[in-house]
Amino acid sequence: MTATRLPYVKMNGAGNDFIILRVDAPGLDLSPETVRRLCGRDTGPGCDQLIVIEPPSGPDETAFMRVWNADGGKVETCGNALRCVGWLLLEAAGGDRAVIGTLGGATVARRADGTRIEVDMGAPRLDWREVPLAEEMDTRGIELQVGPVDAPLIHTPGAVSMGNPHVVFFTDRQDDDFVRGAGSLIEHHPLFPEGVNVGFAHVLAPDHIRLRVWERGAGLTQACGTGACAALVAAHRRGLTGRSATLALDGGDLTIRWDETTDHVFMTGPVALDGTGTVTL
Numbered sequence: 504m505t506a507t508r509l510p511y512v513k514m515n516g517a518g519n520d521f522i523i524l525r526v527d528a529p530g531l532d533l534s535p536e537t538v539r540r541l542c543g544r545d546t547g548p549g550c551d552q553l554i555v556i557e558p559p560s561g562p563d564e565t566a567f568m569r570v571w572n573a574d575g576g577k578v579e580t581c582g583n584a585l586r587c588v589g590w591l592l593l594e595a596a597g598g599d600r601a602v603i604g605t606l607g608g609a610t611v612a613r614r615a616d617g618t619r620i621e622v623d624m625g626a627p628r629l630d631w632r633e634v635p636l637a638e639e640m641d642t643r644g645i646e647l648q649v650g651p652v653d654a655p656l657i658h659t660p661g662a663v664s665m666g667n668p669h670v671v672f673f674t675d676r677q678d679d680d681f682v683r684g685a686g687s688l689i690e691h692h693p694l695f696p697e698g699v700n701v702g703f704a705h706v707l708a709p710d711h712i713r714l715r716v717w718e719r720g721a722g723l724t725q726a727c728g729t730g731a732c733a734a735l736v737a738a739h740r741r742g743l744t745g746r747s748a749t750l751a752l753d754g755g756d757l758t759i760r761w762d763e764t765t766d767h768v769f770m771t772g773p774v775a776l777d778g779t780g781t782v783t784l
């Protein structure tokens with residue numbers, strides 16, 4: 504296959520960084536090897552996720568967004584990338600809203616203030632089959648055995664899908680060793696047949712959560728947008744917070760609101776343009 508050179512835009516949303524390509528034809532399929540090469544910080548421009556903007560998949564969309572994790576796996580969606588893609592589309596079209604289709608469902612991006620973008624992430628999926636889990640459980644507090652079999656540590660985190668799978672632990676343990684150790688152990692736990700993003704949420708107040716996320720396929724990132732949405736939903740379901748909160752992540756703050764009337768989750772946060780370049784596919 505002949506090599507293709509494409510321009511890219513490098514952006515980040517609260518420190519979660521992306522290479523963003525734009526193509527004219529739908530259905531671009533990238534090999535895991537190509538994705539890993541481009542996402543590698545020593546083999547390519549480097550990023551947490553590779554993002555491709557495609558033409559709309561339906562009449563109500565402005566564009567369609569595909570997401571690959573740095574490990575080469577194609578996934579459903581990415582909250583921080585939706586803000587960045589939303590900003591690019593709004594800058595290009597000059598409109599005030601952009602409908603972005605993803606494999607995890609349709610979303611709507613709007614300008615909030617300054618360079619902050621709000622994305623309507625749609626409704627959380629809360630049934631065990633939608634997360635998905637390998638067996639029936641109450642997703643408000645699932646039974647998850649972590650640790651050696653002879654001395655199991657049973658936790659009852661919340662489980663939520665924002666189009667992609669999340670499990671959220673409520674703990675004041677935020678140190679790197681714990682987050683990396685527990686996160687990497689749980690990411691591929693058999694209870695999660697499609698893998699899982701692992702959040703560690705320290706509820707500081709009914710409207711304030713400190714969050715770190717070990718991401719499926721990317722590891723510990725500066726921020727996870729869908730993880731922030733999942734953490735707020737899981738915290739509210741446990742009676743730990745109201746329906747809106749500031750989520751303080753390593754790379755910045757996200758404002759998350761779970762609207763009672765529409766059941767939709769709204770995520771508002773910063774975007775930044777880091778640079779441009781070209782890559783060879």
Ligand SMILES: N[C@H](CCC[C@H](N)C(=O)O)C(=O)O
Pocket residue numbers: 519551552570572578579580581582583584667668700718719720721726727728729730
């Ligand atoms: N690691 C995620 C995809 C990226 C999500 C994250 N970067 C966000 O901002 O939502 C997954 O495998 O589902």
